Amino acid sequence: MKGIIMAGTSRKNFDWLAEIPKKVLCFSWRAKMERIPSAVALNRRGIGAISNIICTHCNQALECADHLLVKCSFARTVMVWILRWCGISGTNFESVTEDFVEV
Numbered sequence: 849m850k851g852i853i854m855a856g857t858s859r860k861n862f863d864w865l866a867e868i869p870k871k872v873l874c875f876s877w878r879a880k881m882e883r884i885p886s887a888v889a890l891n892r893r894g895i896g897a898i899s900n901i902i903c904t905h906c907n908q909a910l911e912c913a914d915h916l917l918v919k920c921s922f923a924r925t926v927m928v929w930i931l932r933w934c935g936i937s938g939t940n941f942e943s944v945t946e947d948f949v950e951v
């Protein structure tokens with residue numbers, strides 16, 4: 849499987865990518881391809897009886913992979929907490945499908 853990095857960066861800066869567990873890379877790739885089991889994806893596939901595809905955390909948008917992982921206010925709050933815990937400040941994540949590219 850290929851790795852996924854942020855657009856505009858080079859693979860040279862991401863040698864640590866080999867240290868990322870395969871399951872994390874697989875999830876990232878599936879998120880980029882809109883293949884994680886979000887309400888929108890499940891509804892599109894006709895799986896389950898999903899009557900509401902609006903995000904249950906913020907009730908502001910459709911629950912797609914991009915919204916669940918990056919755009920939702922709840923997701924952004926969690927991401928800021930995790931980044932702060934890792935000692936990283938600021939992020940430019942705007943979209944799972946656009947900010948990540950395969951290398």
Ligand SMILES: [Zn+2]
Pocket residue numbers: 903904905906907908909915919920921922
């Ligand atoms: Zn939301």
